Amino acid sequence: MGMIEQAIRAKAIELGKLAIRATTSAGSGHPTTALSLAHLITVLMYRVMRWDPAHPDAEGSDRLVLSEGHGVPIIYAACADLGVTITPGGQPRAMSMDDLMSLRSIGSPIDGHPNPILGFPFFDAATGSLGQGLSVSAGLATAARVRGLDKTTFCIMGDGEAREGQVWEAMDFVADHRLTSVVAIMNCNTLGQSDFVADAQGWQALEHKAEAFGWTTIVIDGHHPTEIEDTLRRRRDLGAGRPLCVIARTVKGWGVPSLFGAGHHGVPVPKDKLHLALAELDKRAVEQGVDDLDPVAAAEALRPTSPPPWTSTRTTRAPMEFDAAVAAVPKVAHALAEEKKMSPRRAFGLALKALGAANSRVVALDADVKNSTYALDFANAYPERYFEARIAEQNMVSAAAGLASGGMVPFASTFGRFLERAFDQIEMAIVGGANLKLVGTHVGVTLASDGPSQMAIADIGFMRAFSHSTDGRGNPSVTVLTPCDAVSTYAMVLAMADFSSACYLRAVRADLPILYETDASFPFRGHKVLCERTHGDRHIVLAASGYLVHSCLKAAGKLTEAGIGVTVVDGYALPMDADPVLALAGTKGAILVVEDNYVGGLASELAEAAAARENSPTVRSLLVHVMPKSGRSADDVLDYVHLSVNDIVAAATEAAR
């Protein structure tokens, strides 16, 4: 056994001891998973990866995505040992052993699961909800390809974790796009949380599956330093043009027999047993003859290789304006001139293409509906920056998070309804601070004919939940935008690209009349008054977004005829500065919010603001309260769910004050 192998073995034991101590210090965590990764992490971080602990997020660095985030203590241990730069509170400094022992404490940047935004730039994304890391890795690799960066992204995932369908979506995506700079490492320690993994997650089964998904596989002993290192260094040759999946057979609780077997998942070693567990690892060092290495030689053997220097490039110019974008597509220009209408989704396509021309960092993904979302405009114009994600929304969103971490501005689009498939992934992206641009088309019941399986009507409740939480940049964790015409859609899409936090644009399917001048601005948190208080004995403010703004304008005409004064508000943004909208009604006034979705959107926003203050106007709502169904027209379905213009008129007449 040469010095390198000896040094790796000794370091793995040292890191294992630190991981045990850190989790015992925390009183929670996953020491046995960490131990199963001890040799893999040592070889990666001290030998194979090209990276610089002083600049863990340097542009050209190899990346390590720990998909099974609960194994993180072993990486924290390595980072403490290497004095990796951490940035708690924005202040860079070298990570210390004290930092390591602060694991999971409230003031620590060392969270229970990986998370870059707390000041840990070694990581690219928050992980911990399982099965997402390979998709993130695919996104990082995609970004590197677009930017011409030669780096490898290593993704470690668990065998039990490989039950998550998203893993196989990612396997397909990596193979489809020939992202051979991704190396998947399956940590096959045979144990899940509550039991041994199923046969379907046994190492042989995973090997067969990965091969069927178009990967080259190799099975190794995940505790053998030389085998690991040889495999990872020869990754390109081994892959032979396909992505490489390393099936690493490991032992959960490696080195500590008292922690072997079921029942030890997520359980730290009790303080009074700590010395025993550490002694077991010391015994391994003696057995392996690595308990007394020359420290200088060992340190020399374990020095991370620096990445090549890299200078970032980026082309940006002002994006084309709406009129020019329309004029550039004669068919669109003709249709607009003829019908005076355009769908928000059509405008999204125009804006995305304009962004593509203006900003070399803008990329797009779509889930086999690009001809419906109009992401096709971008795909045709910038095929090298378009990544077809096929019918696999979870992978699409996590890959977009990886692209964002890789320095791109990713727009991920599909029907709003199908983004629900990826709500977990969206939340993880938000937790990790990913600058994600989500576009959900065909939102609301006005989609009509396809029925409720295709209608985004519960999306708003989930997405608004984040809109009132602040991300690390002081912005809302998500800004939700529901434009009511093509001009405002176009403007909002451009603004999304310039905004540094996550956004969700909800684009209606239907062709809608243009309501705004092309020089109008649509600040986030803002609103527009579309119909200034008409004359009447009583008064009502109608607030809506998207399709129903148009219904409210129709209702306003009828109400005014009937002697009720009306103000119509386009409440396109969540969160919303609600005070000016409440002021439009006045303290004795009334607001009626009209939405073609379930509860949890604009009506909740205004009701919460009103209820919190004394002397507020009343805020009532007309929302979807029955399960919608197919109808041949938007009007049919709006009627069915009691949201017709007549329903609005009736409710407004009752609510007006």
Add this chain to the structure above:
Amino acid sequence: MGMIEQAIRAKAIELGKLAIRATTSAGSGHPTTALSLAHLITVLMYRVMRWDPAHPDAEGSDRLVLSEGHGVPIIYAACADLGVTITPGGQPRAMSMDDLMSLRSIGSPIDGHPNPILGFPFFDAATGSLGQGLSVSAGLATAARVRGLDKTTFCIMGDGEAREGQVWEAMDFVADHRLTSVVAIMNCNTLGQSDFVADAQGWQALEHKAEAFGWTTIVIDGHHPTEIEDTLRRRRDLGAGRPLCVIARTVKGWGVPSLFGAGHHGVPVPKDKLHLALAELDKRAVEQGVDDLDPVAAAEALRPTSPPPWTSTRTTRAPMEFDAAVAAVPKVAHALAEEKKMSPRRAFGLALKALGAANSRVVALDADVKNSTYALDFANAYPERYFEARIAEQNMVSAAAGLASGGMVPFASTFGRFLERAFDQIEMAIVGGANLKLVGTHVGVTLASDGPSQMAIADIGFMRAFSHSTDGRGNPSVTVLTPCDAVSTYAMVLAMADFSSACYLRAVRADLPILYETDASFPFRGHKVLCERTHGDRHIVLAASGYLVHSCLKAAGKLTEAGIGVTVVDGYALPMDADPVLALAGTKGAILVVEDNYVGGLASELAEAAAARENSPTVRSLLVHVMPKSGRSADDVLDYVHLSVNDIVAAATEAAR
């Protein structure tokens, strides 16, 4: 070619023509997908399946789950031809050709995608969001096994659809549980919506994948009647102990060359081209020599086989009471006696086990965290009714929906955070009216040490969206329950099993003091007043659920000492009858809602109710507005997100009136 084959060919053409006509009538829909299924559906519904068109949901019937829901017009065509019983408005009658031509119209039970609750009992579940049908089929097969029913569940899915990771979760689940009564049929027509499918979804790739997932595969010509029928009849022999996956090579737009290739997905034939498309199919009939069959002989050849008779059995008795359930587990009884505390999740485990004894229809699933959720109690006691779903939440939820359709009462549990992975599947289950019992444990930020990747804090916004929508039974589409002690948790779990609509129980991880007498009742929509108005110059109503009820009780003590009168409300249910809670504050009063989740829960509920009325109390809230992180104790994290008892006291002092 024998009469049977001729008759199948002729019928497939006839159904194809009907499907084209129906989608043209609707002005939308997917005729080309329908045509690719023409022969498969004809063989299944007229030849292979044991079922009775007069009783399409008879207990012993074979089932057909159309996972690629957009292909449904071909099934509707067969159902109209066979006069299957439909039940629009609850009134059974035979489906007519007029019904078929009413496809997608607002008054029709024939929706754009399959949905049983509109009056179409041939189907077991709503489909249309792709990739879920095989999981539903697995649930149906599981229910049949528990009940001793000998029936086959056929599941048809698309090749492009097989990109969804959930498909592979389901493949694992079926193989794991040896559900050989499930037959998967992959409709490999090579085309998705926007393009040809990827190589990864080519028929050879799917064949390799299915084999790697433990299935037996067979590749057939999906337009060859005899090949289809022979394969499906010999399914058990062919499977040879493994589940059978039939890879059917088909043609999108079969029989109508003008609809071949890309660009025809989801596009109906225009009215003025209808005769041409129908003529193309007529030409096929001539070519195949089936344009002039003897109608009597042909009809005789195509008669569905009736299912065997079956009498439903069910054992029910009153479930054990809380005290008895505790006493039955000495360790739990001891801990409760010692500490006077128990976690809601612990009580869930006890209640689930009690239900298992009381009701033979209660089944449980969990996603490898049964030792944390305490579903383990049930798994140990009733292993034949427990289905380990491993780390694959999407499949778990859709399988639960299938179990519900199969007559069971399924409890599906995991961390609340991980149910977010299955929000799409939950919505589809709700759309289809599945009587689902979801249990999410470890909810809220008080989970503490594991950090935000494990905390359910945005779940409430999504789930409440459904709580204000009415399902077909007149109940809320989802009732959300967040109990604050073990006694109320136990009572609510028992009540969930007796309720006929979907419920979501949010069970806190922490041990919490018992607040209720064991004979207390917890009606849905209700609340409890835990601290009757204390004396003070001013007054505040504190409303909370779960963990924070206890914080509010502590805050109430401090506030009362400071001269502020307090009422504490346990707002355990959403939807909530808000008026009595508003009345507790009085028209000039104030309510402070305290929640350890993002916006969209109890605070929204009460604010919306208050804002809608004149002379309401003010409703303010103290919620999570910053991204939480790991902390070593619940108090540390509550402090971090500004939800400590002192924060409550300060906010209440400011809000009291």
